[in-house]
Amino acid sequence: MRLEPREHSSIFLNLGAPVFAVLAGLAVCSIMVWLAGAPAGKALVLIFRGALGSKFAISETLTRTTPLIFCGLAAAVAFRAKLWNIGAEGQLYMGAVAATLVGTGLVDFPGYLLIPLVFAAGALAGGILLLGPALLKTKLKVDEVVTTLLLNFIVLLFVNWLVFGPWKDPMALGWPQARPILDAAILGKLIPRTRLHSGLLISLAIAVIVWAFMRFTRWGLETRAVGANVRAARFSGIPVNRTIVRTALISGGLAGMAGVCELTGVRDYLTLDLSPGFGYTGIVVAMLAGLHPLGVILASFFISVIYIGADSMTRQLGITRYIADVNTAVCLLTMLTTMLLTRYRIRLK
Amino acid sequence: MNNSDIVLRLKDITRSFGSLVANDRVSFDLRRGEILALLGENGAGKTTLMNIIFGHYVADQGEVEVFNRVLPPGSPKAAIAAGIGMVHQHFTLAGNLSVLENILIGTRSLISPQSGEKAARKKIMELSEKYGLQVDTAALVRDLSIGEKQRVEILKVLYRDARILILDEPTAVLTPHEIGNLFNTLRRFVSQGLAIIFISHKMNEIMEISDSVVVLRQGKVTSRVRTAGTTIHELAKAMVGSVITIREREPLKPGERVLEFRNLSLKKGLEDVSLSVRSHEILGIAGVSGNGQVELADVISGLLKPVRGVFLVHGKPVPAPSPIEMLSKGVGRIPEDRIQDGLIGDMSVWENLGLENYRDYSPFGLLRLKALRDNGRKLVKEFDVRCQSIFQPARLLSGGNIQKLILARVLSPHPGIILANQPCWGLDIAAAAFVGNRLLQARERGAGVILISEDLEEVMGLSDRIQVIFEGRLSDSMRPEEVTPEELGLLMTGHVNITANHNFDREFEYAS
Numbered sequence: 001m002r003l004e005p006r007e008h009s010s011i012f013l014n015l016g017a018p019v020f021a022v023l024a025g026l027a028v029c030s031i032m033v034w035l036a037g038a039p040a041g042k043a044l045v046l047i048f049r050g051a052l053g054s055k056f057a058i059s060e061t062l063t064r065t066t067p068l069i070f071c072g073l074a075a076a077v078a079f080r081a082k083l084w085n086i087g088a089e090g091q092l093y094m095g096a097v098a099a100t101l102v103g104t105g106l107v108d109f110p111g112y113l114l115i116p117l118v119f120a121a122g123a124l125a126g127g128i129l130l131l132g133p134a135l136l137k138t139k140l141k142v143d144e145v146v147t148t149l150l151l152n153f154i155v156l157l158f159v160n161w162l163v164f165g166p167w168k169d170p171m172a173l174g175w176p177q178a179r180p181i182l183d184a185a186i187l188g189k190l191i192p193r194t195r196l197h198s199g200l201l202i203s204l205a206i207a208v209i210v211w212a213f214m215r216f217t218r219w220g221l222e223t224r225a226v227g228a229n230v231r232a233a234r235f236s237g238i239p240v241n242r243t244i245v246r247t248a249l250i251s252g253g254l255a256g257m258a259g260v261c262e263l264t265g266v267r268d269y270l271t272l273d274l275s276p277g278f279g280y281t282g283i284v285v286a287m288l289a290g291l292h293p294l295g296v297i298l299a300s301f302f303i304s305v306i307y308i309g310a311d312s313m314t315r316q317l318g319i320t321r322y323i324a325d326v327n328t329a330v331c332l333l334t335m336l337t338t339m340l341l342t343r344y345r346i347r348l349k
Numbered sequence: 350m351n352n353s354d355i356v357l358r359l360k361d362i363t364r365s366f367g368s369l370v371a372n373d374r375v376s377f378d379l380r381r382g383e384i385l386a387l388l389g390e391n392g393a394g395k396t397t398l399m400n401i402i403f404g405h406y407v408a409d410q411g412e413v414e415v416f417n418r419v420l421p422p423g424s425p426k427a428a429i430a431a432g433i434g435m436v437h438q439h440f441t442l443a444g445n446l447s448v449l450e451n452i453l454i455g456t457r458s459l460i461s462p463q464s465g466e467k468a469a470r471k472k473i474m475e476l477s478e479k480y481g482l483q484v485d486t487a488a489l490v491r492d493l494s495i496g497e498k499q500r501v502e503i504l505k506v507l508y509r510d511a512r513i514l515i516l517d518e519p520t521a522v523l524t525p526h527e528i529g530n531l532f533n534t535l536r537r538f539v540s541q542g543l544a545i546i547f548i549s550h551k552m553n554e555i556m557e558i559s560d561s562v563v564v565l566r567q568g569k570v571t572s573r574v575r576t577a578g579t580t581i582h583e584l585a586k587a588m589v590g591s592v593i594t595i596r597e598r599e600p601l602k603p604g605e606r607v608l609e610f611r612n613l614s615l616k617k618g619l620e621d622v623s624l625s626v627r628s629h630e631i632l633g634i635a636g637v638s639g640n641g642q643v644e645l646a647d648v649i650s651g652l653l654k655p656v657r658g659v660f661l662v663h664g665k666p667v668p669a670p671s672p673i674e675m676l677s678k679g680v681g682r683i684p685e686d687r688i689q690d691g692l693i694g695d696m697s698v699w700e701n702l703g704l705e706n707y708r709d710y711s712p713f714g715l716l717r718l719k720a721l722r723d724n725g726r727k728l729v730k731e732f733d734v735r736c737q738s739i740f741q742p743a744r745l746l747s748g749g750n751i752q753k754l755i756l757a758r759v760l761s762p763h764p765g766i767i768l769a770n771q772p773c774w775g776l777d778i779a780a781a782a783f784v785g786n787r788l789l790q791a792r793e794r795g796a797g798v799i800l801i802s803e804d805l806e807e808v809m810g811l812s813d814r815i816q817v818i819f820e821g822r823l824s825d826s827m828r829p830e831e832v833t834p835e836e837l838g839l840l841m842t843g844h845v846n847i848t849a850n851h852n853f854d855r856e857f858e859y860a861s
Contacts, residue, residue, distance in 0.1 A: 229693040235690040
């Protein structure tokens with residue numbers, strides 16, 4: 001058995017890869033459920049019912065989809081340029097920190113001004129956080145995987161210091177959390193009495209904008225060229241370093257917006273459990289989407305279905321919650337494998 | 350001769366890729382002690398055929414017999430074990446490993462307690478002495494010139510006790526002197542009972558070295574003859590089906606100096622180099638690869654900054670060149686490494702064609718996709734780039750078509766200065782003639798062309814003046830009518846010293 005490069009990878013094949021990855025992920029998930037001693041078929045039904053079976057379930061799934069879209073886009077854009085940004089988690093928190101700084105009383109604007117302002121501040125903070133690793137990469141050839149990953153922990157400790165120290169809300173009965181943001185900065189609800197907020201619409205709009213950016217703009221072309229062959233890009237006069245720095249600002253900015261969205265849409269105040277690893281899950285989302293910005297929407301939704309559904313399923317069947325994490329991990333691995341198979345075919349003998 | 354002399358037998362090999370039939374019932378035999386030349390244009394199916402023999406591809410039909418045993422298809426390991434050794438046109442060496450390590454890759458057991466390097470080094474030294482293939486086993490491969498890398502490739506194959514050697518265009522990178530050495534080596538191989546398949550487009554070499562010739566055209570064998578019983582003309586006809594004409598180099602009066610080096614030096618690679626190119630002129634830079642051509646080309650491409658001396662474009666000094674600046678000054682650059690520097694394989698044909706001018710098609714940063722694609726369609730037609738559509742990823746093009754794509758991108762804006770670095774390397778006759786004709790056309794139009802090449806025939810045929818590069822120094826310029834290939838060969842190999850040249854003021858008398 002051996003791998004042989006394909007001359008063509010058809011659209012069918014490229015679309016089939018994520019579908020196959022998803023099915024394989026569910027299959028492995030079922031085996032796990034079965035091993036845990038619960039009926040696998042029923043578990044699958046419960047997953048989908050738990051995620052999509054009621055208005056409330058759908059609202060929860062979509063609430064979770066929103067930050068995943070932002071983080072997925074952050075990874076997709078950066079990975080297109082072969083800038084391996086593993087630091088979306090940290091950028092998300094920096095975005096939330098900036099939004100807290102601006103949104104808790106620094107300025108007193110009406111909502112239509114304040115909301116764009118907190119988003120801009122959050123995006124800027126996230127972008128600036130990735131600027132460091134990007135400059136280290138372009139100037140000193142420091143591996144950005146290491147720097148972005150390690151920055152996550154630095155940022156978390158920084159937030160830790162903020163909410164236990166100078167930003168601790170005196171009204172919070174001693175809980176480590178910052179002061180709540182102003183009402184004017186809070187995103188409106190899409191469905192009353194649920195957590196679903198208008199951040200979802202913002203994330204969808206941003207996904208379309210990112211798609212158009214990659215496809216129709218000069219900077220998008222340069223980003224793709226640098227990622228696909230940096231030597232040829234440099235030879236043909238594309239400013240490689242500038243493109244990497246620009247991509248870093250965009251990618252970090254997108255992740256920063258995820259933090260703003262969670263803060264202004266769901267939590268209202270900065271805490272240390274703002275994100276259950278959205279930044280890392282964003283990497284899976286981006287890979288599952290084949291780095292396509294519009295695919296990120298679908299991939300985020302799917303991952304979100306699995307998480308929310310598995311939550312409810314495991315509660316009802318009394319098995320461990322980690323099934324959802326295993327499922328996403330399996331999806332990532334099968335996706336990586338199937339992506340390889342879209343470019344190579346297996347020949348038996 | 351009887352059947353036991355046959356070391357390799359191909360029986361009705363057929364392989365198609367989609368609708369393209371790359372090999373169509375190809376059959377021939379290779380005998381002990383024979384050098385068989387495989388001749389054919391790019392895309393004729395030579396590489397596919399060799400990949401089938403070597404087990405990289407599996408044939409749809411037909412089989413390969415080695416020493417009267419059917420080779421299991423699709424297994425390079427079995428091919429190596431059967432005694433087949435392949436020297437690829439594009440080298441398969443790891444640059445960050447030493448020569449020794451490169452030769453040993455894949456030959457050692459993973460769990461062997463001993464490295465076996467000492468014995469290996471001894472064996473390599475014996476081989477290199479026996480066949481006159483000198484290399485430094487401790488050197489890193491990335492520091493070697495193309496010619497040295499080829500020697501490593503051949504040694505790698507010999508080290509694995511190959512009895513059938515497949516050489517894919519082995520002379521493309523060598524000087525006349527080195528080609529002579531290689532041929533002596535090959536003769537030594539066959540006199541000891543090895544058999545060789547020699548892939549080349551160079552007719553005179555095929556006539557000189559081979560015992561028999563197999564010609565492929567569009568996947569089919571069009572001719573299978575003893576070399577002694579054929580002529581160059583017959584072979585050429587079997588290969589291309591018609592006769593190709595190369596444009597005459599018309600005498601033209603050169604105009605303004607468009608590009609100059611004045612006593613230019615780099616940190617490493619170039620030492621006190623001077624040259625000048627004028628419009629309506631082709632300046633040939635001859636030399637064995639690894640003597641400073643890369644550095645020279647990098648300066649003109651805008652990738653390297655000179656540390657001393659002056660670099661002038663259109664009479665104005667360029668102290669810190671960059672690719673974008675060179676482009677804006679009208680310097681068209683054909684890179685030596687087509688695939689690494691010239692092409693973004695995963696992007697489409699039209700995007701690759703627009704790689705140097707997309708800025709002109711993006712007002713306010715928005716790409717005018719339709720205009721870019723129309724431009725792509727126009728260029729594909731004009732430069733005869735064979736592709737299924739302009740939306741196809743560029744990596745799917747064949748070598749000759751990749752070069753046509755690059756030519757289209759570089760030559761279509763009518764640059765006043767053209768750097769052509771090994772533009773015909775690895776191309777077949779038709780594609781090489783296409784490139785040569787395009788360069789001559791540009792010269793007639795008024796461009797000044799710098800042609801860097803190791804192929805003396807090409808340099809002497811196209812250039813108005815020639816300078817030889819050796820160990821980072823350039824000789825004075827000569828007119829091709831004034832020198833013989835042998836004299837150039839002596840300069841190229843350092844047998845005649847090159848002192849720092851100061852000929853940029855030297856004028857030539859041209860017939861007008």
